Amino acid sequence: MKYNMKYKAIPKETIGRLFTYFRALVCLSREGNKTVSSxxxxxxxxxxxxxxxxxxxxxxxxxKRGVGYNVESLLLMIRSELKLDPAIKIAVVGIGNIGKALLAYSGFKPDGFRIVAAFDSHPKKIGKKVGGLTVENASKLEKRVKTLGIQMGILAVPESAAPQVVLSLAKGGVKAILSFAPCQLTTPKDMNVICVDLSMEMARLLYYSMGQKLHKARARKS
Amino acid sequence: MKYNMKYKAIPKETIGRLFTYFRALVCLSREGNKTVSSxxxxxxxxxxxxxxxxxxxxxxxxxKRGVGYNVESLLLMIRSELKLDPAIKIAVVGIGNIGKALLAYSGFKPDGFRIVAAFDSHPKKIGKKVGGLTVENASKLEKRVKTLGIQMGILAVPESAAPQVVLSLAKGGVKAILSFAPCQLTTPKDMNVICVDLSMEMARLLYYSMGQKLHKARARKS
DNA sequence: ATGTGTGAAGAGCTTCACAGCC
DNA sequence: GGCTGTGAAGCTCTTCACACAT
Structure with a gap:
């Protein structure tokens, strides 16, 4: 055979950097740049x-050698690679501080991800508009998730409410959950859950913004 | 010389995992575990x-061989290594959705990081209690940051207000800022700024919670 | 038996350096 | 001259495997 195909895995570090590139490229595009060099x-x-x-x-x-990369093509490539496609439908459950923050952000920046529905069980919140969406009754979660064809749920509810919500989402056909509730959810099989401990994530960011020169090298007994 | 010291750098991946260990160890400790094996x-x-x-x-x-690690000692070690020390004083500026979410979290979980002051410029917000703290007038930022000895600022203000806040914090002696405002701040020298694009961070988490088997290998022409 | 500590081997990622194209 | 694409070298991190401690 003449054409010898090589298969090469994409390093996960590369995937991680794609997010960084995307952010920079969006800015470059806004500023009117057509091309950019490495x-x-x-x-x-x-x-x-x-x-x-x-x-x-x-x-x-x-x-293109001597020229650089086309900004728009790169954006297109990364968007498809990272599934930043607005076609992926996301629902937020729990409209407290975190839920509101996410909805507000999602509305401003259609580049990243698209939240198409918001749910809460508190009567005072149901029916209110947040970030362009009307908060719906959480008791209708399963049904609404099905009819809207939602593929992913973001959990921003108190710990006590979490198991019930997970169940409803699962019944509604959702296969991936990003949870801000303290971990250890009893996850149904074939459901993909990522738990985010916001305080740990903050600590992580804070650590890196401290610019700790201390951590570069360290003594150890031989 | 008899004692030959070896110096070994700590991989940054190790530092990253320390956060993960910490989270798990806090849970283990709460559940009453004294030791844990690798x-x-x-x-x-x-x-x-x-x-x-x-x-x-x-x-x-x-x-200890045959036994494992002492949970509390590990927590102590990681806490000091990652500077999760409550002695580091942090102020949040901007009490919108993100600011509120952070304050609420900080109050619940003293493990991660400690926010000691909150500022906003909106008269309606000043004087209100959020997450155990009273929101102070942003016009007094520089002075209060100095008297409280604050080392780090979290910016959760609109883009337009950001440059002014950065200046005030810098004058107050703050050396590190974590900003949720869209990037490109004119950063004073010797000031360490990390910009967080919340929608990118969300996209990142969403990507990983999608469990993309697609990204493991890929064809390339030889 | 259980479980750590660690050199050595292995895998994976980054940087170099330069051929090739604009 | 400017800039990409990519083997090869270099480096860093992970896994293995086993000596050693309890």
Missing amino acids: YKLAEICQLNPSIIRKDFSYFGELG | YKLAEICQLNPSIIRKDFSYFGELG
Whole structure:
């Protein structure tokens, strides 16, 4: 056989950086840039230019020598690669502080992800408008999730309410959940749950923003 | 010389996992566990036991052979390593949805990080209690930051207000900022700023909770 | 028997350096 | 000259496997 196909896995670090590139490219596009070089992008993202070229090379020969990369093509590629497609329908359950923050953000930035429904069980919240969506009654969760064809749920409810919500979502056909409730949910099989401990995530960000030179090297007995 | 010291850098991946361990260990401690083996911890964190042992070994010989690791000692070690010390004083500026969510979380979980002051410029918000703190007038930011000895600021204000707040914080002696405002802040020298695009962070979490088997391998022309 | 600590092997990722194209 | 694409080298992190401690 003449054509010898090589299969090459995409490093997960590459996937991680795709998010960073996307953010930078959205800005570049807004500022009217048609093309960008790996050097320019490297400066913005604080990375080495060659890793950017290597990263993009996993997805084809996207650049033009002597010119650079087309900003819009890159955005298109990353959008499809990261499933930033607005076609993926997401519901938020629990319209407390976190729920509201997410809804507000989702409305502003259609680039990232799209929330199409909001639920809460508190009578005072039901019917109210938040971030362009009307809060629906959580008791109708299963039915609404089915009719709307929702694929993912974001849990921002108190711990006590979480198991019930997970069950309703599962019955409604949802296969992935991102939960802000303290972990250890009894997860139905074939349901993919990621638990986020907001305080840990904050601690993580804070740690990196402290710029700890202390952690570069450390003594150890021989 | 008899004692030959070896210096070994701590991988940044190790630091990243420390947050994961911490979260698991807090749970284990609450459930009354005195010790934990690398095997048990590996199961909880979905990791290989040997990497856990290697990770901990960077910080000394913390375990007992045949027994395991002492949960409290590990917590103590990680807490100091990650500067989860409540001594680090943090102020939140901007008491919108994100600000409120952070304050609420900080109050519930003193494990992670400690927010000691909240500021906003809106008259309706000033004086109100949120998550145990009274919202103060943002015009007094510089002075209050100085007197309280605040080391870090979390920006959760609209883009337009951000530059002014950064300036006030800098004048007050703050050296690190975590910003939720859209990036490109004119950062004063020796000020460490991390910009968080909430929608990107969400997209990242969503991506991983989708369980994308698609991304494991990919064809490329030879 | 149980479970740590760690050198050595292995896997994976990044950087270099340069051929090739605009 | 400017810039990409990519083998090869270099580096870092992970896994293995087993000596050693309780």
